Amino acid sequence: PDSAPENWQEILREQLIECLISPLHDKDVLPTGEPKKAHWHVVLSFKNPTTFAKACEVFTEIKAVVPPEKESRVKDFRQMARYLCHMDQPDKHRYEMQDVVSIGSIDYASLCMSAADEDDMLDQIFETMDNYALDSYPKVVRWTREHNPEWKPIVYRKYTKQISEYAKGLHYESKQ
Structure with missing residues (x-):
């Protein structure tokens, strides 16, 4: 959160790219038991195939940490959406679904329902x-x-x- 501009979500809205934003992950812990630095997860959803460079442009604009290219492609969008609240990770803090922000027409609740x-x-x-x-x-x-x-x-x-x-x-x- 420290590096993101105050209006980072508005910047994403202006891009007209559908995305999901996790609740602030401020209760995650490292394997050592130390708290992780508070962070958000942002998942972009492009309607057409896109390049890693294009995705990087979006993340750079909001001053987000860009994962390595191999890790950046989401293989299962539904599973990634469920991860935003740690729905399938019982060893991690569970975040509330209603705190996920959906930009565009992604129906988060329907997407995550098993x-x-x-x-x-x-x-x-x-x-x-x-x-x-x-x-x-x-x-x-x-x-x-x-x-x-x-x-x-x-x-x-x-x-x-x-x-x-x-x-x-x-x-x-x-x-x-």
Whole structure:
């Protein structure tokens, strides 16, 4: 953080390059137990193939540390996104997902959701539908907007049909 200009995130926005910015990693520790210097991770996402030199230009403009070329190419964007909060590193401090900054149209929450996360969220949705007699898709949508906006990717896009069918089943059961 010391080397970055105060407006470094604005500089990234002006570049019109999609990226993800981790929460400030200020609780990371070295293998010796000493605290690491506070830092951010920035992951750029180019729509077209680009060169290492082009990526370096962006990082240089915000005075970021540029990793060696071999380490700079992200092999799995989803895994890198999950790393921003140490989701799969139980030996490291876990940072909050809501503290990740997304510049551009990257849907961070959807990107990071694992199959187990989706199953857990569907269980929550179905349980809420049971408990509050949400027996139509519009009722579930209204509930999601008012109480659980983190459900939006599941309710609005990914499992719309399954949730609608469950709601129909609840409606049918209530008429028996």
